[in-house]
Amino acid sequence: MSQVTPLGGYLLVAALVFSIGLAGALTRRNAILVLIGIELMLNAANLNLIAFWRYGSHPEALTGMMFAIFSIAVAAAEAAVGLGLVIQIYRHAKTTDLDQMNRMKG
């Protein structure tokens, strides 16, 4: 790890968190845990944006920072709608187990 630059270290951490979130979203059965995995993936992308902003050539232009801030806002909206959908599905099907949600007809 001695030759890894600070930016490379942040990118590796972001890649690791993204992969953990992807593994969670793909392997868990509870719909809420899948949403948690998606949130982890979004956060890893934000870490990439902030790291590139910090070590980029024009941090005063604020592009990476603005991208991350808008990404946080959109992720909050996504979480609210996603959890609302999970609650409604639970009312309808009495389960949040994705393996049992195998039909689209209401």
Next chain:
Amino acid sequence: MSFVFYVLATLTVAGALAAVLLKNTVHCALALTVAFAGLALLFLNLDAQFAGFAQILVYIGAVAILVVFAILLTRGSDTPTDGVFSRTWLAGLAVAAAVFAVLGWAVIQTANLLPKSAPAPTVTVQQIGQALVGRYVLPLEIVAVLLTAAMIGAVIIAMHEKNGAPK
């Protein structure tokens, strides 16, 4: 690569792993909060104070609470007896490992092209605010409309009762 970075990176990755691997869903939500806090501290370590505190406010203050509410409303805290992982967990794990392998390979291969160090940017919150109402005012307004629509949509979706009698 400072000592602080290693501590924060370990905290974040451990929180993320626990959030994905733990059996009890409430414990997963609490581990997720640890991962969010670690990411916020990494943001602060990257001299992005505004993004770091926005991360704490939005994720730890709002999203984690929403997740806990959803878990309790759906009785997701009951650990299922037949395992918490999907039948196709091996394929999911393989896909995630492949994605990490490609990302890590790309980072390691381009290590020499990445900038070694950069002077700490001196960006004040005033500059961020002026950029938000100046150059980025259109995205800001669109995000405002999006958040309003998402909140109204979430409330309408969640309050509709199946027996046709909305509250």
